[in-house]
Amino acid sequence: MTELILDDEQTIYQVRDTYLQLKSIMNESKGLSLSLSQIQECDCTFVQLLLWVKHEAERQQLPLQLLQPPTALVELVSLLGLSDALFASNQEMPNG
Numbered sequence: 001m002t003e004l005i006l007d008d009e010q011t012i013y014q015v016r017d018t019y020l021q022l023k024s025i026m027n028e029s030k031g032l033s034l035s036l037s038q039i040q041e042c043d044c045t046f047v048q049l050l051l052w053v054k055h056e057a058e059r060q061q062l063p064l065q066l067l068q069p070p071t072a073l074v075e076l077v078s079l080l081g082l083s084d085a086l087f088a089s090n091q092e093m094p095n096g
Helices: 015-028 044-059 071-079 083-087
Strands: 002-010 032-042 064-067
Touching: 002 015, 015 032, 015 044, 032 044, 032 071, 044 064, 044 071, 044 083, 071 083
Parallel strands: 002 032, 032 064
Antiparallel strands: none
C-alpha cells in the first residue's frame, strides 16, 4: 500500500496537481493510504477529488484509507451531506 501525505492547501489551485499525482499512484499501487492531517485549507474541489479517489479505488478493487482528516475537512464534508459517502467505510474515524 502506498502512503501519501497531503499538506498545506488543497483548493482549486492545487487539486489538478494532486489529481495527477493520485492518478499515477493508483495506476501503479496495490492500495492507497492518504494522510490528511496536515491539510490547512481545502474546498469543494478537494472533496470532489476525494470522491473520485474513493470511486477509483472501488472500481480497481484497491484498499483505500483516508487518515486523520482535519476538522475543517470533516465539517465541509458534513455541510455538503457527504460524510457517509466519504468516511462511512473508512477504517479510521474522522477528527470531528
